[in-house]
Amino acid sequence: KKARATGRKQTPIARKKKLRKNKPPPKQVSIEEGNNTSKSPSKPTAATARKLDPELSATTTTAPSVLDTVLMKIQPFFVKLQESTEKMDRMMEQQALQENQTPSTTGTPNMIPMGSTNLPAANGHYDARTIERNGPAPPTLPTQTPPAVITPTRPTTYQGPIPTYQQDGSKGDSDKIHEIEITSVEIDKAMMPEAMTKNAEINGTYDRADDIAALPGKTSPGGGDSESGSGVSEDVLTRLAETLGSDNSKITMLDSGYGRRNRHGLGLITSEDTLLDAYKQCYKKEEVLFKNYRFRMMHYLGRLGYTSSFIDDYLERGLLPRIIRESFLNYTALIGKIMFKWNATADPWEDSEALVILKVHSSNLLDIRTNCNSKKMLLLQNYAYLRDAKKKGFVNDTITEKNFERQDRRNQRLRDELEAVKAIKGGPKEGRGNPHKDQDPSPKKCSHCKNRDLHIAAGLEHIKTVCPLKDQAGSWAKAAAGKVAAKYSNDNKGEKTRPMEEVIKEVSESWAKS
Known part of the structure; x- marks a missing residue:
């Protein structure tokens, strides 16, 4: 202004x-x-x-400002958050004190617990400012105990109870294998690898073994048998319950079809063609059979904790793999024996010695299959039977008896055929130098009773198949044929008709009294 x-x-x-x-x-x-x-x-x-x-x-x-109101409301939350953070820091520090290690001898500074704010200086020590700000340095932590070495529950090397070179000394005794009863507890200890004591693991090992007596059919468990038959195991339901209740990593392979008739290998041989095919298939499947058996055992025993070197040694020297191999050799030797007998003669298949051997051994092996109560007993009994049969050359008393019967039938058939041929062609022809030119050229004697009058009186051909005395012993028929013929002729003169059976019975009774 x-x-x-x-x-x-x-x-x-x-x-x-x-x-x-x-x-x-x-x-x-x-x-x-x-x-x-x-x-x-x-x-x-x-x-x-x-x-x-x-x-x-x-x-x-x-009125208070908006900022003051907000601060007043969130202040308790920040107080609780700070308290929980401090509590968490203390817990983490205690955990770090338990887990941390002491510094090494090379001078490395101490490890700082997780969550701590104490930081070491460059020389590994805490200066005054750090101590004043964050407190003293943490105490020296004890050395952590090294982890204990866990001893494996399964052995690393196989120590079999029976040396590989030792032969089975129980030949001839079908209830023993290497002097061990097949129904005893010791047989499982001898068959299984060391440290295997659980029943589920033992049964799983037996189930993974090949059923050699099923060749040329299916020998291993798994897959498809749909045909039902007798001989299903009594322990199938128990084994199934054990399987469902076990750990998934150790589930047992349940072979419940071992007792069925369609698993009977020799039952598949019904003719000379199927015999030749079975003979070829057995030798063709040998390599694949034992290769797959090894894979199954490697997978199964490996999951149980055994090392691969142990499993290889067990498959080489173990008693169960050993009897499987010997069962294969004996079984193929049986089929080879049948094949040899078939090729050695020109007999028809229905009346050959090869068929006799096949039927006898097939019946015995089928009885074992349908009556055993577990896969274990099937494997052991088949091995014992084939072992003893091979020792005797696959010949026994039953086969010998049936061969005698077969030979007798064959001889009688040849005699009947020869007589039939003679009856068709007639007797010796007339001609110079024939001493029988004045005799009746037709044959008049039966090979059984040797009496022509008996057959003439009965009006029958002179062959054994129609001989009135064919049911009688040969010696008695030859001696009594004349008497029977004379009495039959006398009793049937005129209109009288008396059966031949009554005449034979009367002559037999009078013969016995005299």
Whole structure:
């Protein structure tokens, strides 16, 4: 106003000096009040004004700001969060103290527990500022105990109870294998690898063995037999329950079809063609059969904890794999014996010695299959039977008896055929030098009774098949044929008719009395 009145202009420097001179001094505000004030000190808030002026605070009431309200509401949450964080830090420090290790001898600084704020200096020590800020260094931790070495439950080398070179000394005794009863507990200890004591594992090992007596059919478990038959095991339901209740990693392969008739190998041989096919198939399947058996055992025993070297040694020297191999050799030797007998003669298949041997051994092996109560007993009994049969050359009393009967039938058939040929062609022809030219050329004697009159009186041909005395012993028939013929002729003179059977019975009774 003065400048305008005097007409003089005020310079900028003078204007600034004047403003500084007329500017009021700043108010002294505490730290707490300063936190509640706005950024501009020249414009205090209403709350600050009330604190500075008690009279204004008593007479004037103003609502708190939005920021103050929010801070008041979230303050308890931050307090709880801080407490939980501190508690978690203490727990992590205690866990780190238990798990951490002491520094190595090379001078590496101590490990800092997880969650700790204590950081070591460059030389591995804590300086005064670090101690003042974060507390003293953590104590030296004890050395961690190294993990204990767990001894494997399965052995690493196989130590069989029976040396490989030892022969089976129980030949001839079908109830023993290497002097061990097949029904005893010791047989499982001899057959199984070491440290195998559970029944589920033992049964699984037997189930994975090949049924050699099923060749040329299916020998291993798994897959498809749909035909039902007798001989199903009594322990199938028990074994199935054990399988379902066991660990999935050690489920037992259940072979419940071993007792069926369609698993009977020799029953598949019904003619000379099927015999030749079975002979070829047995030798053709040998390599694949034992290769698959090895794969099954490697997989099964490996899951039970045995090493591959142990399994290889067990498959080479173990008693169960050994009797499987010997059963295969004996079984193929039996089929070879039948094949040899068939090729050695020109007999028809229905009346050959080869068929006799096949039927006898097939019947015996089928009886074992349909009457055993477990796959284990089937394997052991088949081995014992084939072992003893091979020792005797696959010949026994039954085969010998049937061969005698077969030979007797064959001889009688040849005699009958010869007599039939003679009857068709007639007797010796007339001619020079023939001493029998005046005799009756037709044959008049039966090969059984040797009496032509008996056959003439009965009106029958002179062959044994129609001889009235064919049911009698040959010696008695020859001696009594004449008497029977004479009595029959006398009793049937005129209109009398008396059966030949009554005449033979009467002659036989009188013969016995005399």
